[in-house]
Amino acid sequence: GAVVSQHPSWVICKSGTSVKIECRSLDFQATTMFWYRQFPKQSLMLMATSNEGSKATYEQGVEKDKFLINHASLTLSTLTVTSAHPEDSSFYICSAGRYNEQFFGPGTRLTVL
Amino acid sequence: DAKTTQPTSMDCAEGRAANLPCNHSTISGNEYVYWYRQIHSQGPQYIIHGLKNNETNEMASLIITEDRKSSTLILPHATLRDTAVYYCIVRVATEGAQKLVFGQGTRLTINP
Numbered sequence: 001g002a003v004v005s006q007h008p009s010w011v012i013c014k015s016g017t018s019v020k021i022e023c024r025s026l027d028f029q030a031t032t033m034f035w036y037r038q039f040p041k042q043s044l045m046l047m048a049t050s051n052e053g054s055k056a057t058y059e060q061g062v063e064k065d066k067f068l069i070n071h072a073s074l075t076l077s078t079l080t081v082t083s084a085h086p087e088d089s090s091f092y093i094c095s096a097g098r099y100n101e102q103f104f105g106p107g108t109r110l111t112v113l
Numbered sequence: 114d115a116k117t118t119q120p121t122s123m124d125c126a127e128g129r130a131a132n133l134p135c136n137h138s139t140i141s142g143n144e145y146v147y148w149y150r151q152i153h154s155q156g157p158q159y160i161i162h163g164l165k166n167n168e169t170n171e172m173a174s175l176i177i178t179e180d181r182k183s184s185t186l187i188l189p190h191a192t193l194r195d196t197a198v199y200y201c202i203v204r205v206a207t208e209g210a211q212k213l214v215f216g217q218g219t220r221l222t223i224n225p
Binding site for chain 1: 127151154155156157158159162172200211212213214215218
């Protein structure tokens with residue numbers, strides 16, 4: 001149990017386009033999910049906390065208008081990278097909490113050309 | 114959350130025990146020690162957590178010093194598949210709806 005999925009696993013897009021990444025908790029409900037970003041050879045950096053039924057909470061320095069988060073249900077959160085640019089190319093990872101643990105998705109590799 | 118300090122990298126021979134240290138000298142009384150690992154290009158995987166007693170599960174053992182200022186994750190019989198970055202995180206163990214702050218972790222390489 002406690003499986004988190006992400007879709008797509010990888011995506012390539014042109015500069016200026018928007019990309020949506022889905023995060024699903026497959027066998028449990030999660031009122032809170034988290035979105036992280038990871039650049040090559042670096043650690044995970046928390047971008048935002050996604051709350052079901054309310055606005056996301058963004059970490060300092062993360063542009064909320066560029067990284068749109070929607071937590072539509074207790075099993076689904078989406079991250080939309082708007083007007084993507086090459087510097088947004090990264091590995092995006094979501095997680096969902098259950099009891100005292102957090103379970104991570106497999107990640108989505110975004111490449112912006 | 115308390116800050117942790119880990120060695121940047123470690124090597125271990127296959128079949129031997131891998132001992133990964135973590136310093137968390139500013140840990141608070143209600144903070145737990147969590148360990149996760151991340152295999153290349155995958156999401157982090159939960160390994161184990163503990164408060165003050167030593168813990169063991171099917172993956173690893175966690176040894177926490179009596180003063181709780183440091184801990185050691187032990188992989189008893191390391192395999193090549195244990196090659197990963199290991200993260201030590203301290204946080205209050207409330208419901209899972211609490212963010213994790215990742216440090217740089219330890220890059221563990223298991224050698225044949």
